[in-house]
Amino acid sequence: MNKKELLKGNIAIAKAALNCGCKCYFGYxxxxxxxxxEFLSKEMQQRKLAYVCAExxxxxxxxxxxxxxxxxxxxxxxxxxxxxxxxxAISYASSDELPIVLINVMRxxxxxxxxxxxxxxYNQATTGGGNGDxxxxxxxxxxxxxxxxxxxxxxxxxxxxxxxxxxLVDGLLGQMAEPVEINDNPYQEIDNSSWRLxxxxxxxxxxxxxxxxxxNKLNRHIIELFKKYTIIEQxxxxxxxxxxxxxxxxxxxFGTMARHAKALCNYYREKGIKMGLFRPKTLYPxxxxxxxxxxxxxxxIIDIEMNMGQMLKDVRLxxxxxxxxxxxxxxxxxxxxxxxxxxxxDNILKEQYASI
Amino acid sequence: xxxxxxxxAIKQNSNFTFCxxxxxxxxxxxVAQIIDELKLQEKTIxxxxxxxxxxxxxxxxxxxxxxxxxxxxxxxxxxxRAHRALNNDRFVFTYQGDGDFASIGLxxxxxxxxxxxxxxxICINNTNYGMTGGQLxxxxxxxxITTTSPDGRNAHYHGFPIKTAEQIALCEGTSFSARAxxxxxxxxxxxxxxxxxxxxxxIEGLGFSFVEILSSCPTNWKLSPxxxxxxxxxxxxxxxxxxxxxxxxxx
Amino acid sequence: xxxxxxxxxxxxxxxxxxxxxxxNIFMLSNKFVTYSPCYGAEMRGGAVNCEINASDEQxxxxxxxxxxxxxxxxxxxxxxxxxKVKKNGTIIVNSSLAKINKxxxxxxxxxxxxxxxxxxxxxxKIANSIAxxxxxxxxxxxxxxxxxxxxxxxxxxxxxxxxxxxxxYLIGYNYVQER
Numbered sequence: 103m104n105k106k107e108l109l110k111g112n113i114a115i116a117k118a119a120l121n122c123g124c125k126c127y128f129g130y131x132x133x134x135x136x137x138x139x140e141f142l143s144k145e146m147q148q149r150k151l152a153y154v155c156a157e158x159x160x161x162x163x164x165x166x167x168x169x170x171x172x173x174x175x176x177x178x179x180x181x182x183x184x185x186x187x188x189x190x191a192i193s194y195a196s197s198d199e200l201p202i203v204l205i206n207v208m209r210x211x212x213x214x215x216x217x218x219x220x221x222x223x224y225n226q227a228t229t230g231g232g233n234g235d236x237x238x239x240x241x242x243x244x245x246x247x248x249x250x251x252x253x254x255x256x257x258x259x260x261x262x263x264x265x266x267x268x269x270l271v272d273g274l275l276g277q278m279a280e281p282v283e284i285n286d287n288p289y290q291e292i293d294n295s296s297w298r299l300x301x302x303x304x305x306x307x308x309x310x311x312x313x314x315x316x317x318n319k320l321n322r323h324i325i326e327l328f329k330k331y332t333i334i335e336q337x338x339x340x341x342x343x344x345x346x347x348x349x350x351x352x353x354x355x356f357g358t359m360a361r362h363a364k365a366l367c368n369y370y371r372e373k374g375i376k377m378g379l380f381r382p383k384t385l386y387p388x389x390x391x392x393x394x395x396x397x398x399x400x401x402x403i404i405d406i407e408m409n410m411g412q413m414l415k416d417v418r419l420x421x422x423x424x425x426x427x428x429x430x431x432x433x434x435x436x437x438x439x440x441x442x443x444x445x446x447x448d449n450i451l452k453e454q455y456a457s458i
Numbered sequence: 459x460x461x462x463x464x465x466x467a468i469k470q471n472s473n474f475t476f477c478x479x480x481x482x483x484x485x486x487x488x489v490a491q492i493i494d495e496l497k498l499q500e501k502t503i504x505x506x507x508x509x510x511x512x513x514x515x516x517x518x519x520x521x522x523x524x525x526x527x528x529x530x531x532x533x534x535x536x537x538x539r540a541h542r543a544l545n546n547d548r549f550v551f552t553y554q555g556d557g558d559f560a561s562i563g564l565x566x567x568x569x570x571x572x573x574x575x576x577x578x579x580i581c582i583n584n585t586n587y588g589m590t591g592g593q594l595x596x597x598x599x600x601x602x603i604t605t606t607s608p609d610g611r612n613a614h615y616h617g618f619p620i621k622t623a624e625q626i627a628l629c630e631g632t633s634f635s636a637r638a639x640x641x642x643x644x645x646x647x648x649x650x651x652x653x654x655x656x657x658x659x660x661i662e663g664l665g666f667s668f669v670e671i672l673s674s675c676p677t678n679w680k681l682s683p684x685x686x687x688x689x690x691x692x693x694x695x696x697x698x699x700x701x702x703x704x705x706x707x708x709x
Numbered sequence: 710x711x712x713x714x715x716x717x718x719x720x721x722x723x724x725x726x727x728x729x730x731x732x733n734i735f736m737l738s739n740k741f742v743t744y745s746p747c748y749g750a751e752m753r754g755g756a757v758n759c760e761i762n763a764s765d766e767q768x769x770x771x772x773x774x775x776x777x778x779x780x781x782x783x784x785x786x787x788x789x790x791x792x793k794v795k796k797n798g799t800i801i802v803n804s805s806l807a808k809i810n811k812x813x814x815x816x817x818x819x820x821x822x823x824x825x826x827x828x829x830x831x832x833x834k835i836a837n838s839i840a841x842x843x844x845x846x847x848x849x850x851x852x853x854x855x856x857x858x859x860x861x862x863x864x865x866x867x868x869x870x871x872x873x874x875x876x877x878y879l880i881g882y883n884y885v886q887e888r
Contacts, residue, residue: 106736107736107862108729108732108733108736108742108744108862125540125543125544126536126539126540126543128536150543151543152536152539152540152542152543154535154536154539154573156532156569157565157566157569158565160529160532160565160566161529161532161535161565161566161569162532164525164526164529164532164533164536164566165532165533165535165536165539166536167523167525167526167529167533167536168505168523168525168532168533168534168535168536168537168540169536169537169539169540170536170540171503171523171533171536171537172503172537172540172541172544172546172548173544174540174541174543174544176536176540190526191526191529194526198523198524274745274771274772277745277746278743278744278745278771279729279732279743279744279745280741280742280743280744280768281736281741281742299503299521299522299523299537300503300521300541300546300548301500301501301502301503301520301521301548302499302500302502302519302520302521303500303501304500307469307518307519307520307521307522308521308522309515309521309522309523310522310523310524311506311512311515311522311523311524312524313508313512313524358771361768361769361770361771362769362770362771364769365769365770368769436772439770439772439773439774440770441774
């Protein structure tokens with residue numbers, strides 16, 4: 103306990119990035135993630151690392167694109183409407199196979215929305231907000247300790263698979279402080295000497311580009327990318343299960359919403375309803391297989407999100423016709439309260455449990 | 459008869475893919491010669507952009523990355539800064555068209571200059587969007603007919619063109635800003651000296667160095683290669699005067 | 710048992726600092742704790758509040774409608790947060806800057822002239838620490854070692870200030886008894 107410190111999610115992410123060897127940060131201010139850039143500005147300048155107060159998010163992500171091509175560990179951070187501005191470069195980086203870590207501390211949309219909490223960027227993050235056939239790895243923390251752990255993991259996976267990786271953080275988590283331990287980075291370093299651009303010295307020159315006028319080559323390139331995505335889907339699905347073993351009703355939720363969902367499980371368990379929670383920690387790759395297995399043993403899945411039902415699509419794809427899928431959600435603003443969630447859940451459960 | 463050797467920094471057996479009479483080939487050859495002369499091949503990372511200039515990496519035998527349209531200076535910033543953070547000394551330059559540098563990428567270009575980013579940018583100005591078939595661009599001259607200004611550029615309707623080298627010269631972080639042309643041998647040689655100077659300023663760590671090169675676009679100008687070069691000599695240099703607009707060593 | 714706290718006041722009253730110190734005390738006491746600051750668009754002088762949840766178990770709900778204990782350091786926050794006090798909860802009000810007025814009979818009121826007490830110690834900014842002392846007394850009676858450690862964490866090497874704040878904390882701690 104002594105090693106713990108009380109940190110906001112934003113600061114925890116910044117500290118973890120530094121701790122695992124992030125060499126470059128490029129960013130532009132936007133609430134509620136600005137503390138990441140503020141914190142890193144001082145630390146990175148002291149360490150003689152690369153830090154640029156970029157002129158826009160467009161510039162920031164493109165600086166990250168260039169920096170990633172050198173093999174250095176690179177991070178940028180932003181929030182919802184400004185992450186939209188970055189999508190072009192994310193599409194490029196996916197085709198270029200460049201490891202960029204992008205932190206999206208979500209606010210409410212669409213458009214400018216406001217700084218209220220929301221989980222409205224699930225679709226954009228997991229299905230790619232840019233053009234073309236590509237996927238980005240998406241990790242979702244539900245507490246501040248996981249902000250640290252999954253930042254390490256984001257750097258590792260981005261390097262391992264040479265793929266842009268997004269840490270999708272609820273706005274609340276960026277601002278909220280909890281006791282955390284900044285442990286050592288548990289992941290091994292990935293050798294990038296076979297592809298990085300560091301000058302054609304005693305080796306042929308290298309070329310990183312997404313443009314490909316030859317349609318056969320372009321086809322092959324995309325098919326290769328998707329072979330990589332298949333491997334990611336096979337190896338990297340990560341999730342948390344909470345009292346699912348005997349569960350007759352399974353809740354699905356991601357990020358901080360999953361904490362409230364756990365409380366709901368506790369509440370209904372006391373009432374004699376065997377409820378459990380399935381929380382994907384990787385939103386892409388989505389753990390379809392595991393959720394499918396769980397759904398075979400239940401007849402009701404309730405998806406809970408702070409949006410109008412974005413992960414719901416993936417939940418349905420996993421559950422297929424194994425169970426009924428219901429949804430509790432709210433787009434923005436104050437988090438769903440205990441009373442609101444119970445009221446909504448009661449309505450759904452009534453059909454199955456006469457006791458409610 | 460071979461007048462000069464193919465530079466070492468040009469890829470062997472590469473075929474010329476630009477339109478006949480286009481100056482891109484000459485510009486890239488000059489860059490390659492300078493890379494040879496300054497012994498930069500092993501430590502260069504070039505940034506190509508969107509448009510005809512993206513083909514740079516087909517010819518130049520150095521490490522190269524393509525940037526999204528307009529973002530070359532931002533990408534170059536990332537590369538230069540990252541290598542510095544890795545304790546590597548690398549030579550980084552961008553090769554862009556005028557649309558890329560001065561229209562869609564003006565923010566990235568100008569802010570790189572304002573930051574005094576220690577990179578070099580080369581901007582090929584052919585007064586139109588060439589690869590897409592000759593549309594009105596930021597440097598299209600008054601009265602010039604393009605596919606999107608069929609009656610010619612009109613100040614009231616289309617607004618005014620940008621004098622890029624002069625604008626970049628105004629930025630405090632700029633070490634060197636010049637405009638050159640390739641319409642005759644004398645100018646080709648002076649362009650080479652100018653690019654070389656811009657490269658050397660980066661090597662000396664003086665800040666952002668910039669060269670705008672007036673280039674021919676015979677296909678979209680609907681002129682022969684010869685007439686294209688006469689147009690540059692007689693018309694374009696009147697609108698876009700050649701010269702050095704900023705040189706920290708002389709100012 | 711989960712306890713929820715709201716600390717409220719205006720910018721400059723040290724609302725967030727005392728909230729952070731309280732959260733650190735909980736952390737040092739081996740509790741699970743969350744701390745969420747909340748402030749308006751104004752950088753100075755606007756309304757500020759923060760919410761702290763503490764528990765012996767993992768904290769699931771991180772946003773709550775009501776709090777067991779509310780500290781209101783001025784009139785505006787007293788008016789705003791009086792409705793957020795849980796039934797049988799307590800509100801600690803800075804009576805130097807808010808009128809003594811009991812509109813609810815299902816909660817406990819503690820009115821204390823925090824600003825006046827702080828001025829007696831020649832430092833208006835430590836009113837927040839007096840409030841923390843009161844809170845400590847009526848809840849967990851934190852160990853003074855952990856309180857000191859929390860102040861040291863936040864105020865780093867400013868030893869005089871740490872000393873002054875702990876004095877203020879103790880005045881608050883003993884204030885309830887004296888009444």
